[in-house]
Amino acid sequence: MTTSNTASGDVDPAVGEELARLRDSIDNIDAAVVHMLAERFKATQQVGHLKAEHRLPPADPAREARQIARLRSLAESAKLDPAFAEKFLNFIIAEVIRHHESIAEDTGNSTPPAADRPPLDGTRE
Numbered sequence: 845m846t847t848s849n850t851a852s853g854d855v856d857p858a859v860g861e862e863l864a865r866l867r868d869s870i871d872n873i874d875a876a877v878v879h880m881l882a883e884r885f886k887a888t889q890q891v892g893h894l895k896a897e898h899r900l901p902p903a904d905p906a907r908e909a910r911q912i913a914r915l916r917s918l919a920e921s922a923k924l925d926p927a928f929a930e931k932f933l934n935f936i937i938a939e940v941i942r943h944h945e946s947i948a949e950d951t952g953n954s955t956p957p958a959a960d961r962p963p964l965d966g967t968r969e
């Protein structure tokens with residue numbers, strides 16, 4: 845078996861260089877994720893204000909179901925675990941819904957609990 849550590853306990857310089865190169869790449873990706881999330885939240889904040897203004901409910905479960913199906917499919921194509929992609933999207937959406945609820949409260953336009961909400965596509969049973 846090859847070892848990447850020297851007798852003194854230091855990491856082999858070649859391994860250290862490879863680790864640093866990979867970590868540079870990870871740092872760039874993390875920065876891109878943060879910037880993309882910031883842009884996404886800017887857009888969802890606008891949706892939150894639009895919904896509050898028009899007394900629409902903060903959450904739209906039908907839209908979420910479509911997004912999850914789409915993201916799972918994209919994840920499969922990209923060889924990313926679809927269950928992880930779904931959990932990640934749900935985590936973000938939960939935060940967005942919290943923002944929308946607080947925008948609605950601040951606007952004085954809170955909507956009734958989910959069971960009493962009309963569907964967003966305009967259909968009523």
Ligand SMILES: C=C(O[C@@H]1C=C(C(=O)O)C=C[C@H]1O)C(=O)O
Nearest residue numbers: 888891902903904907908937940
């Ligand atoms: C942003 C919206 O509001 C909520 C948040 C969503 C999201 O973060 O993608 C999707 C659906 C809604 O539950 C929306 O209705 O489009």
